Amino acid sequence: MKEMISTYIPYLDLQPYNNRFAQQDLKTFKEIQATGKLIGGEWVSRFESAFASYCGASHCIGTANGLDALTIILKAEVALGNLPEMAKIAVPAHTYIATFLSILHAGMQPIPVDVEELNLTTQALRQLHQKYDAIIAVDIYGKLVGDEVYDYAREKSIPIYCDTAQSHGATNDKGLKSGNLARASAFSFYPTKNLGALGDAGAITTNDHELAITCRKIANYGRESRFVNNLVGVNSRLDTLQAGFLLNRLPQLDTDNQRRVEIAAYYLKHLQNSKVRLHSLDFLNNNVVHVFPVYVDQRKVFVDHLDSQGIGTSAHYEVPPHQQKALAHLNQLRFPVTEKLHRTEVSLPCHPLLTLEQMQRVVQVVNGY
């Protein structure tokens, strides 16, 4: 359909999105190439300090991607004696599989918890009968996990980490940003994220000095110094070129996030169709709207309708982690809210370059379904 309709509205087209930075990126590429320092170096340190200060965190450690960032945090906590080996980690069932995989890659056990509407809640944690050693919260779709979940973890003296892969720049009611709310947070800069690189990239933020040092070592072969390796590390460093490209994009992040929120507010106001369920206005609070979700009973029919009218969509996601073949040992578990979300969710175009005309067209077509 895309080829036939000249006014096709893609879910997200990364080309114009990144074209905004093309000149700066070329300059960055030339400058980095000229230094001859292609691993680590000044550009990585510059991005790390810029991003730490943007998040309000004391430390930022660049990694190769978001999955590694999460895994490295967990491994570092074991190395520091803050988590037992094979720790049990409470995790929302409603997330991307990467959150679960990080726990497994760290040799630990995921304890999935169903969500109430979108995110992990204290109510759900209170009802959990199994014991757990730590929590990984997830700011799904860009919406921050509620402060009460952090308070609950503190009250129980349980370490809480956050998968902030989708929430760059989201701010809570106290003015604290994503990346400065948990003991450590893991960001992904996958190209489609609110802050995206030109390839894979990720980062850890934390206010704990020891944890920061240990994460940095693990991400770099467990290296203490050039020929001394004290920990079983991995190779997961933030690529120097990606650090440069991310530095070009960081100043635009707040404006882009603001635009995403405006688009989401427009949709919430104008979408009116009894066959298409929406979140309440609360969805917009503490949210940078990485994804704008709607929910329909007949997903394929709805997606085909939009596609035939020239509108691209996505899904986040179709099959939850506990129902994936790769996680067969979790397949017998049931999480009704999560399963319904994954069965019915459709993501509408919601990116900073979407025009008013395109938003109006999306509303018209969805309302006409």
Ligand SMILES: Cc1ncc(COP(=O)(O)O)c(C=O)c1O
């Ligand atoms: C919620 C969530 N966690 C973790 C990840 C993993 O990030 P990456 O693809 O950079 O490894 C992603 C990105 O896809 C994600 O959306």
